[in-house]
Amino acid sequence: MSAFHLAQINTARLRAPLDDPSMAEFVAGLTLMNELADRSPGFVWRLAGDDGDGTIAAPADPSRIYTLSVWESPAHLRAYAYQSQHLDYLRRRREWFHPNGPEAALVLWWLPAGEIPTLDESIARLDRLRADGPTPEAFTFRDVFPAPASVAR
Amino acid sequence: MTTSKDLDDLDDLDALTALADGVRRRAYRVVADGAGPVGRDEVAEALGIGRTLAAFHLDKLVAAGLLATSYARRSGRSGPGAGRPAKLYHLAPAEHAVSVPPRAYRTAAELLAETLDELGAENALNEVARRHGRRAGAAGGGQRAVVADGGPPDAGTGGDGPRDAGEQGVHALLAGHGYAPVAAGPGRIELRNCPFHRLAEQFPPVVCGMNLALVSGLLTGAGQDTAWTARMDAAPGRCCVSLSKTNLD
Numbered sequence: 596m597s598a599f600h601l602a603q604i605n606t607a608r609l610r611a612p613l614d615d616p617s618m619a620e621f622v623a624g625l626t627l628m629n630e631l632a633d634r635s636p637g638f639v640w641r642l643a644g645d646d647g648d649g650t651i652a653a654p655a656d657p658s659r660i661y662t663l664s665v666w667e668s669p670a671h672l673r674a675y676a677y678q679s680q681h682l683d684y685l686r687r688r689r690e691w692f693h694p695n696g697p698e699a700a701l702v703l704w705w706l707p708a709g710e711i712p713t714l715d716e717s718i719a720r721l722d723r724l725r726a727d728g729p730t731p732e733a734f735t736f737r738d739v740f741p742a743p744a745s746v747a748r
Numbered sequence: 749m750t751t752s753k754d755l756d757d758l759d760d761l762d763a764l765t766a767l768a769d770g771v772r773r774r775a776y777r778v779v780a781d782g783a784g785p786v787g788r789d790e791v792a793e794a795l796g797i798g799r800t801l802a803a804f805h806l807d808k809l810v811a812a813g814l815l816a817t818s819y820a821r822r823s824g825r826s827g828p829g830a831g832r833p834a835k836l837y838h839l840a841p842a843e844h845a846v847s848v849p850p851r852a853y854r855t856a857a858e859l860l861a862e863t864l865d866e867l868g869a870e871n872a873l874n875e876v877a878r879r880h881g882r883r884a885g886a887a888g889g890g891q892r893a894v895v896a897d898g899g900p901p902d903a904g905t906g907g908d909g910p911r912d913a914g915e916q917g918v919h920a921l922l923a924g925h926g927y928a929p930v931a932a933g934p935g936r937i938e939l940r941n942c943p944f945h946r947l948a949e950q951f952p953p954v955v956c957g958m959n960l961a962l963v964s965g966l967l968t969g970a971g972q973d974t975a976w977t978a979r980m981d982a983a984p985g986r987c988c989v990s991l992s993k994t995n996l997d
Contacts, residue, residue, distance in 0.1 A: 674984060677952040682988060683980035686870075686957040694868025737950055 637671020766812035881965020935993030
C-alpha cells in the first residue's frame with residue numbers, strides 16, 4: 596500500500612440549472628457514475644456534495660460545479676474515467692457543459708494516504724495549475740508526476 | 749506533447765526493418781491476429797516452418813521491440829507433470845513511425861485535438877468523422893486492403909468466426925481500417941486495435957467520440973447500419989467502440 600494517494604478535482608460550467616429538463620440525462624447519470632466510482636478498483640473517497648449527488652456548486656456561481664475524489668493511483672482513476680461506461684458520459688459533455696477554453700478543468704495531486712482534501716484547498720490546486728503549468732503539486736494526466744518518496748521523520 | 753526528438757528519431761527505422769524479412773513479417777502477423785498470446789508452435793504451424801526457425805524469427809522481433817514475451821502453461825494443468833511454462837509472444841505496446849524526410853503529423857494531431865477540446869467543437873469533428881467514414885465505407889477501401897493483405901481478417905484466431913456474409917463484410921471493412929476486429933459472442937464484434945491509440949489516451953472524450961462517429965459512418969457507407977450498431981463500450985486493452993448486431997425482431 597502506497598503512503599500517498601491521488602486526489603483530483605474537476606470543474607464544469609453548466610449550460611442550464613440541474614433541474615432544467617435539458618440536464619435530465621446528466622442528472623440521471625450522476626447516481627450511476629457515482630455508484631460506478633464507488634465500486635471501482637482503487638477508489639478511496641469522494642466528496643458527496645451539496646445534494647449527495649457528488650457535485651458541489653461554487654459559492655459565487657451556481658452554474659460552476661466541482662467533483663472531488665481520491666484514488667490509490669493515476670491508473671485507477673484513468674481506468675474509471677476513460678476505460679469504463681463513464682467515457683460515454685464524458686463524450687456527451689458538450690450537451691450539458693460550456694467548453695472550458697484554455698483554462699484547466701481537472702487537476703491531480705498527491706496527498707498522504709488517509710488525508711481528505713478540502714474543497715478550498717482543491718480549488719487552490721486548480722488555480723496553481725492554471726498559473727504555473729504542471730508541477731509535482733498540481734498536474735494533469737498528460738504530465739503525471741510520481742508520488743513523493745516517503746521521508747523518514 | 750510530442751517532442752522534437754521524434755522528428756529526427758530514426759531509431760524506429762531499426763525496429764521496422766526487422767519486418768523486411770517476409771517470413772518474419774508473416775510471423776508478426778500471426779501474433780498480431782491472435783486473440784491472445786501465441787506460442788512458437790502455433791506460429792510454426794501457421795507458417796509451415798520448423799519450431800526452431802519460428803522461435804528464431806520471433807526472438808528477432810522481440811529484440812527489435814515489436815513483440816514482448818510472457819510465460820504460461822498452455823495446458824491449463826499445474827503442479828508436477830504439467831511441464832515447463834511455454835514462452836508466449838504478444839504485440840509490444842510501443843508504436844513505431846518513421847517519416848523521411850521528418851514530418852510531425854502526431855504533433856499536428858495533438859495540437860488539433862487540444863484546440864477542439866478547448867473550443868468544445870467536438871460536434872463539428874464528429875460530423876466530419878461520420879462523413880469521412882461514410883465515404884470510406886461506400887468506397888469499399890477496407891475490403892481491398894484486406895485482400896491485398898492476403899486473407900480474411902481473423903484467419904488463425906481459432907475463435908468464433910463471422911457467421912454470415914454480412915458479418916464477414918463488416919469484419920473485412922473494420923480490418924481494412926486497422927481495427928483488428930474479433931467476434932466476441934453471437935452478434936458482437938470487439939476491436940482489438942485502436943488506430944488512434946496514443947491520441948485517444950491523451951484526449952479520450954474527443955478522440956473516442958470521433959472514433960465512434962467514424963465507425964458509425966463506415967457502417968452507413970457500407971450499407972450495414974441497419975444490421976449493426978456501433979456504441980461506446982470502453983474497457984482496458986481494446987478500442988473503446990464495439991459493435992452489436994441489431995435485433996431485427
